[in-house]
Amino acid sequence: MSHHPSDRIPAPPLPQHELLQQRAFLKTLRPSDWLFAAVVVAAAVTAHIKIPHHMDVYEVAILWSSAAIAIGLGWFFKPMRWFMLGTAAAAGLAVWLYAGNIAHASDQIAAATGKAQGKFLLRYFLSSQSAVMWQCALTVLAFAAYSVGALAARQAQKRRPDAPTGNLLLNLGTNLAWAGAFAGFTGLLVRWHESYLLRPNNGHIPVSNLYEVFILFMVITALMYLYYEKKFAMQKLGGFVYGLMCVLAGFVVWYSVSRGAHQIQPLIPALQSWWMKIHVPANFIGYGAFGMAAMFGIAELLALRGSRFLPDPAHIEEAMYKAIAVGFLFFTIATILGALWAADAWGRYWSWDPKETWAFIVWLNYAVWLHMRLVAGWRGKVLAWWAIIGLFITAFAFVGVNMFLSGLHSYGQL
Numbered sequence: 001m002s003h004h005p006s007d008r009i010p011a012p013p014l015p016q017h018e019l020l021q022q023r024a025f026l027k028t029l030r031p032s033d034w035l036f037a038a039v040v041v042a043a044a045v046t047a048h049i050k051i052p053h054h055m056d057v058y059e060v061a062i063l064w065s066s067a068a069i070a071i072g073l074g075w076f077f078k079p080m081r082w083f084m085l086g087t088a089a090a091a092g093l094a095v096w097l098y099a100g101n102i103a104h105a106s107d108q109i110a111a112a113t114g115k116a117q118g119k120f121l122l123r124y125f126l127s128s129q130s131a132v133m134w135q136c137a138l139t140v141l142a143f144a145a146y147s148v149g150a151l152a153a154r155q156a157q158k159r160r161p162d163a164p165t166g167n168l169l170l171n172l173g174t175n176l177a178w179a180g181a182f183a184g185f186t187g188l189l190v191r192w193h194e195s196y197l198l199r200p201n202n203g204h205i206p207v208s209n210l211y212e213v214f215i216l217f218m219v220i221t222a223l224m225y226l227y228y229e230k231k232f233a234m235q236k237l238g239g240f241v242y243g244l245m246c247v248l249a250g251f252v253v254w255y256s257v258s259r260g261a262h263q264i265q266p267l268i269p270a271l272q273s274w275w276m277k278i279h280v281p282a283n284f285i286g287y288g289a290f291g292m293a294a295m296f297g298i299a300e301l302l303a304l305r306g307s308r309f310l311p312d313p314a315h316i317e318e319a320m321y322k323a324i325a326v327g328f329l330f331f332t333i334a335t336i337l338g339a340l341w342a343a344d345a346w347g348r349y350w351s352w353d354p355k356e357t358w359a360f361i362v363w364l365n366y367a368v369w370l371h372m373r374l375v376a377g378w379r380g381k382v383l384a385w386w387a388i389i390g391l392f393i394t395a396f397a398f399v400g401v402n403m404f405l406s407g408l409h410s411y412g413q414l
Contacts, residue, residue, distance in 0.1 A: 029075065036081045037071045043088060058274040077227050079178070087182055091189035094126040102197040105130075128194055128206075129262045131187030132215055136249035138180035139218065143246050145173035146238030153236065154309035170235040174226070177238065180245075181222040184215050195264050204267045207280040210399070211252065211261035216281065218248050220288035224323070228292070232319045234311050240295040275341035282334035287394060289327025290366070294391035296320035297384035304381055313380070320387055321373060328366045335359055358397035365390050 044067035048060065074081035097119050098104050105122035124130055149169030156167070188206050196203030206212040225241045228234065255261040296316055303313040310316070338359070339349040350356060369386055372378040 033075055036074050036085075039085065040067050040070050040074070043067070056274070059277070062274070062277055077230075079226070079230075080223070083178070083182060083185075083223075087185045087189060090126060090182075090186045091193070094122060094186075094190045095193050097122050097126065098193065098197060100197065102194060126186070126190060128187045128191035129256070131183045131190060132252065132256075132262070135180050135184035135187060135215070135218065136253055138176050138183060139222075139242065139245045139249040142173050142176035142180055143239060143242035145169050145176055146235070146242055149173055150236045150239050150309065157309055165233075166235055170238070173238050173242075174229065174235060177222055177226055177242070181219050181226070184219040184222070188212070188215055188219070191264065198264055199266055202266050204271075205277050206264075207276065207284075208267055208271050209261065209265070210402070211255050213280060213284060214248055214252050214255070216284050217287055217291075218245060218252070220281075220284050221245060221248075221291055224285075224288050224326075225292055228319050228323065232311070232315065234316070234319060236310055237296065237299050237316070237319075240299045241292055244291055244295050270345065273341060273345065275337060275344060279334055279337040279341055282330050282337060286327040286329075286331030286334060287398060289323045289330070290362075290387075290394045291391055293320045293323040293327065293387045296323065297387035300384040301381065301388075304384070317379065317383065320384070321370075324366055324369060324387065328363075328370060331363060331366070335363055354401050355397070358393075358401050362390075362394050362397045365393050 044063060047063060070084050074084065104119050105127040122130075125134070146169075149167055149172070152167055152169055153165060156164075191206040191212070192203070195206065207216055221241070222245065225238070229238065296319055299310055300313050300316040300320065303310040303316055338356075342351065342356075343349045369383065369390065373383060
C-alpha cells in the first residue's frame, strides 16, 4: 500500500548555532536601548558640527563608525552604555573646565604667572595625567580586593562547602575594576583634547607612543575581563588578570616618572596617518585578549592541580578559548590594516621588518593554538601552557622588538 507524500513525518529541523537563532534581535530591544542609541547619535552629530575643522573625510568616517560600534557594544553588553556615556560626560566636563587654555590644569604655570589658573577637578581628577594615575591606583586596589576576596571565599568554602562563591570583597574588586577602566579611558579622551590645546594644528589620537598604548592596553584588558567575568561568573579569576594589570600599571608609573612619557609630544611624520587611528586600537584588542587568556591559563593549571576554590578547569578553558578567538580575529584585522598602512607609507605591503616578522609569529602561534583545539581536539594542560608562553611571544613582539631590534618601526623605542 502506497502512502501519499503528504503523509510522511517531517524530518526534525537541524540544530543551528545560537547566533543564527537570533534573527529577531532588533525585536528584543527595549525603549532604553533605542534611547541609548539616540544619545550616541546626538553626541556624534554634535562632534561632527562642533569640530569639523579637525576632521578630514577619513576621520568623519571613523567618527560615525565609532558611533555605530558604541551602539552595538551598548546593546551587546549593557554595562558598557553607562561606561561610554559616563566617560564622554567626564571628558566633556574636562573640556569645559579647560576652556581652551591648557594652563588651567597646570600648577607650574599658575605659580609662574602669579595667577590661580589651576582648577581643582582638572589638576587632581580630570587632566589626562591625573586620570591615568587614578587608573593605576585603582588597578592595584582592584587586584588586592580580588585576591583577598578569593582567599576569603576559599576559607568560607572550607568551613562550609555550600557557602556562596561570591563575597563583598570580590564585588568591590569588580567595582574598582570598572572605576579604573573609567579613569583610564577618560584620561585618554582628555589627553586627545590636550594635544590640540598644545598644538592646534598637530593634535592627535593618543595611541602614538608606548605610554599611551599601555594605557589603552589596560583599558581594553579591563573591559574584556569584566565582560568575561559577567558572562562566565568568574570573579575569582580577577586576581590573576589584575596581577598582570598591576605590572602594566607599574610600567606606566615608572615610564611617566623616570622618562617624562606623560608629556604630549608632536607626532613624528611616520605616524601622521589616519591608518594609525584604526590599526593601533585593533592591535590592542588582540593584545588585551591574549594577555587575559594567559592569566586564564595560569588559573586553569592551578584548577587542574585540584584547587577547589577556582572554577572548573573546563569552564576556565572555554573562557580562554573564546578570548584567544576574539584576540586572533582583531589581531588579524590589525595585521591587514598594518599591511595597508605600509603600502600607503612605504609603497609595499610587507617587508619582513622585525616588527612585521614578529607580528607574523604571534599570528601563527595563535592560529596553530586554535587549530589544535578546534581540529585536533587538544584540551587541558598543554593549551594552558601554550597560552602562557604565547603571552611572552606577544610581549616580545610588542615591546622587545622596539628595545632590542631596529627597523622601520623603531620609533616606538623605550
